[in-house]
Amino acid sequence: MEKVRVIGAGLAGSEAALYLAKNGITVDLYEMRPNVETGAHKTSDLAEFVCSNSLGSTDITSASGLLKEEMKRLGGTLINIAFEKCVPSGKSLSVDRCGFSREVTKLISENEYINLIREEVIEIPNDDVLTIISTGPLTSPKMCEFVKKMTREENFHFFDAIAPIVEKESIDFNKAFYASRWQKGDADFINCPMQKEEYENFYNILTTAEKIELKDFEAKFFEGCLPVEVLASRGVDTLRYGPMKPVGLRDERYPDRKFYAVVQLRQDDKKASLYNLVGFQTNLKWGEQKRLIESIPGLENAKIARYGVMHANSFINSPKILKPTLQTQNNEKIFFAGQITGVEGYNESMATGLLAGINAKRYLKGEELLELQDISMLGALTQYITFKEHKNFQPVNSNWGIVKEAELDRKTRKNKELKNAYLAKRSLEYIDLIAK
Numbered sequence: 430m431e432k433v434r435v436i437g438a439g440l441a442g443s444e445a446a447l448y449l450a451k452n453g454i455t456v457d458l459y460e461m462r463p464n465v466e467t468g469a470h471k472t473s474d475l476a477e478f479v480c481s482n483s484l485g486s487t488d489i490t491s492a493s494g495l496l497k498e499e500m501k502r503l504g505g506t507l508i509n510i511a512f513e514k515c516v517p518s519g520k521s522l523s524v525d526r527c528g529f530s531r532e533v534t535k536l537i538s539e540n541e542y543i544n545l546i547r548e549e550v551i552e553i554p555n556d557d558v559l560t561i562i563s564t565g566p567l568t569s570p571k572m573c574e575f576v577k578k579m580t581r582e583e584n585f586h587f588f589d590a591i592a593p594i595v596e597k598e599s600i601d602f603n604k605a606f607y608a609s610r611w612q613k614g615d616a617d618f619i620n621c622p623m624q625k626e627e628y629e630n631f632y633n634i635l636t637t638a639e640k641i642e643l644k645d646f647e648a649k650f651f652e653g654c655l656p657v658e659v660l661a662s663r664g665v666d667t668l669r670y671g672p673m674k675p676v677g678l679r680d681e682r683y684p685d686r687k688f689y690a691v692v693q694l695r696q697d698d699k700k701a702s703l704y705n706l707v708g709f710q711t712n713l714k715w716g717e718q719k720r721l722i723e724s725i726p727g728l729e730n731a732k733i734a735r736y737g738v739m740h741a742n743s744f745i746n747s748p749k750i751l752k753p754t755l756q757t758q759n760n761e762k763i764f765f766a767g768q769i770t771g772v773e774g775y776n777e778s779m780a781t782g783l784l785a786g787i788n789a790k791r792y793l794k795g796e797e798l799l800e801l802q803d804i805s806m807l808g809a810l811t812q813y814i815t816f817k818e819h820k821n822f823q824p825v826n827s828n829w830g831i832v833k834e835a836e837l838d839r840k841t842r843k844n845k846e847l848k849n850a851y852l853a854k855r856s857l858e859y860i861d862l863i864a865k
């Protein structure tokens with residue numbers, strides 16, 4: 430009987446399992462929650478978004494938008510659920526996190542091809558069953574030990590941080606206002622504007638606040654998800670040119686009013702009762718977070734629904750361990766998928782889960798495995814994480830820098846929009862050929 434074992438029912442594992450089931454292949458899907466917790470997941474549902482509920486742009490001329498479109502065309506399931514469960518957020522895709530993971534859990538629990546087994550896996554049995562390891566950035570310590578032994582490579586650890594969430598009801602809308610930057614799309618974000626003095630007070634609290642000590646590992650952060658206090662330590666204006674930039678934001682009640690800095694809040698749940706502070710991932714002590722948030726105009730009485738926290742992030746040294754098919758170099762029956770491969774992000778985790786599912790199916794059916802070219806975003810990601818010459822391999826998001834250059838005329842080369850439109854078209858034509 431054709432069977433695949435998938436370990437970890439997060440974004441990657443759920444996607445892989447659903448793809449295999451759709452193709453009539455039986456899956457034993459292992460998930461350790463709720464018996465063993467990760468420290469970041471809040472529910473026992475599958476495919477839970479642990480932090481932000483944003484999946485980024487839907488525009489196919491953006492790197493993240495293109496990856497979404499590729500997943501749709503390659504037969505992904507989770508991306509379609511994400512669109513079904515979206516909440517308003519301008520031109521990007523943000524998701525009702527509970528609705529999303531509940532739906533994935535339902536689809537999997539009711540699927541006749543998937544046996545959902547709520548157990549922590551601490552080693553892979555020495556049998557012949559094709560296995561996908563998708564235990565994520567918070568792989569349980571015992572499984573980490575097993576993976577380390579199996580790959581004969583040290584896992585790397587570094588830190589990511591989560592942003593706090595506040596209750597909308599507690600926001601003072603005499604000060605805060607709804608708007609999207611440059612009035613693009615609907616006015617979905619809540620904005621808390623600051624004048625110079627207010628920013629200086631806020632900055633002073635932020636840079637002197639106490640942090641939680643990081644014990645076990647060296648504190649290495651992923652550049653794309655730096656804690657707000659680390660950004661602030663780079664200079665007094667770094668935040669004003671980053672997540673707190675005021676440009677393009679207007680309070681319609683006072684159209685002439687100028688701001689020195691703005692804290693943006695993004696809708697976090699379907700009911701629009703919770704909002705997260707954009708770019709405010711943090712490792713400050715909780716009391717200090719409260720003090721900091723209360724110094725923001727409009728949030729003086731904010732009720733904090735969830736505090737920001739730091740977490741470890743484990744990933745394997747994929748350039749030494751994996752092939753672009755996501756199989757291990759030593760054992761073609763073992764695949765890795767999701768963030769543990771060194772891709773970073775929700776879309777990227779789902780996409781590699783999908784590719785592992787596709788290739789596991791192809792393997793079982795005796796078909797040629799997909800080694801996607803770097804003219805597609807998913808191909809660029811898998812080529813990047815398995816590129817042998819990396820000196821210091823670090824996790825990677827989808828981005829145009831990893832996509833193969835095209836020979837373009839001067840006008841297109843110099844115009845970012847034209848160039849990305851060309852690269853997106855080239856990718857989707859290629860993906861369509863594969864998906865046929």
Ligand SMILES: Cc1cc2nc3c(=O)[nH]c(=O)nc-3n(C[C@H](O)[C@H](O)[C@H](O)COP(=O)(O)OP(=O)(O)OC[C@H]3O[C@@H](n4cnc5c(N)ncnc54)[C@H](O)[C@@H]3O)c2cc1C
Pocket residue numbers: 436437438439440441442459460461462467469470476477478479480481482548549550551563564565566567568569572589590591740741766767768769773774775776778779
């Ligand atoms: C705290 C945190 C915040 C993040 N914030 C963002 C963000 O804002 N935006 C973004 O794009 N990305 C974010 N990421 C990164 C990443 O995109 C997500 O973690 C994503 O969920 C990764 O998908 P995955 O399937 O690889 O892992 P997960 O979704 O974490 O799934 C792995 C699953 O495996 C299970 N598991 C672990 N070990 C075992 C075991 N031994 N046996 C059985 N089951 C096991 C876990 O319980 C989990 O359900 C964040 C990551 C973390 C940890």
